[in-house]
Amino acid sequence: MTTFLRVAGVVAALGLALSACGGGGDPLAGGGTGETGDASAPIRIGSAAFPENQLLGEIYGQALEAQGVAVEILQPIASREAYFPGLRDGSIDLVPEYTGVLLQYLEPAATEKSADEVYAALQGVIPEGLTLLERSDAENKDAVVVTQEFATANNLTTIEDLAPLCPTITFGGPPEFQERPDGIPGIEATYGCTFAGYSSLDVGGPLTVTALRDGTVQAADLFTTDPTIESNGFVALEDPLNNFAAQNVVPLVNTAKASDQVQQVLNDISSRLTTEVLIDLNGRLAADDRPNPDTVAQDWLTEQGLL
Incomplete structure (x- = not known):
């Protein structure tokens, strides 16, 4: 039986929600269960502190768990500026990312705007130890x-x-x-x-x-x-001069945890995500009964025949 460790609630206030349970401790503290190179430990999944990104983290986690991969869901962390160091030191193993803003974070002078150009440029600047998987058609700008x-x-x-x-x-x-x-x-x-x-x-x-x-x-x-x-x-408002580059959802994972199985599961998720799907899922999150991202993720994965 696999282990699916959930860390606290999925709706966090702004600021760094960094504590974790189940022995995980601070998700940005090095040397935890997600330390770089420890391929047998659970995959520690982080997300930014807004509902859509938390939902994507849940979708990744539940899909992986359904295929026998041990995962640990961390509390959401305020922003890329806060969680990216955890990816670098191995205390976070996997996050749902957006291609354009990630490229500009890593290469502020980047000028690429189209989906293909951004993804190609991004592959060239991903730090050693991290692997960029297949991008989805889903875009959130x-x-x-x-x-x-x-x-x-x-x-x-x-x-x-x-x-x-x-x-x-x-x-x-x-x-x-x-x-x-x-x-x-x-x-x-x-x-x-x-x-x-x-x-x-x-x-x-x-x-x-x-x-x-x-x-x-x-x-x-x-x-x-x-x-x-x-x-x-x-x-x-329309952006005729393309200040905002393409922002396709893409999994970014610790290379040590990117087994063939993990890549297959996450790439399959990416192949199913479209912008229309994101809009629908965000609508579900905003429904009057305010379902948690884990519930919406479970429902969607069940509809897709993945649970």
Whole structure:
């Protein structure tokens, strides 16, 4: 019988949710069960602290467990800046990643934009000891979002249209978006858009949605697969100059844990994921009964005949 170790809850507050149970300890502390080279230990699965990424981690974990692979689900960790060091030191073995932002994290000067170009470039900069598996067709990009009322009043359909208003408005998003190359610096460089202020909120969560809805911020960073865009009647502005590169979901795994079996299971998951599937799954997470990501993952895997 295999071991499926679950670490705490799947919905975490922003900040570093780093503790783990079942002997796992701090997922960013080296020397744990996921130490580099220990292929017999459970695969320690991390995720960023937003529901979609937690759900993808659950899908990976449950699919692997169903095939006899021991896994350990860690608490979500705030952002790439926090969890990537754990991948490097082996205290985290597997994360669901997004190609474009991962490329810019590893190579800030990268200029590739299309899905194929980004994936090819990314393969060339993945650090030793990590393996990039097959990318999925599923894509979740950052988007500059405004309310319908604001868009209508100012005749906005693109970020380019927004640029003349930027000196008069406040932008909202997660703290790291203010520094990332395709975040505020990219918007400024690409569109000449310098906002009057920046409000540090959450990663596509209720703080950002509420601030946009009540006018605390006039534009915000949300994900294109976020169901709150449609449910609130928000407008995701088009990005004609391609500030945001392709963002395909892709598993990033510790090479020591990337057995043929593990690769086969995860690549099969990637082959089944599409943007439409992500939107549907995010809609399930946002349902009135607020199911946990592990429940939504189990339901989807069962529908796919993988459990």
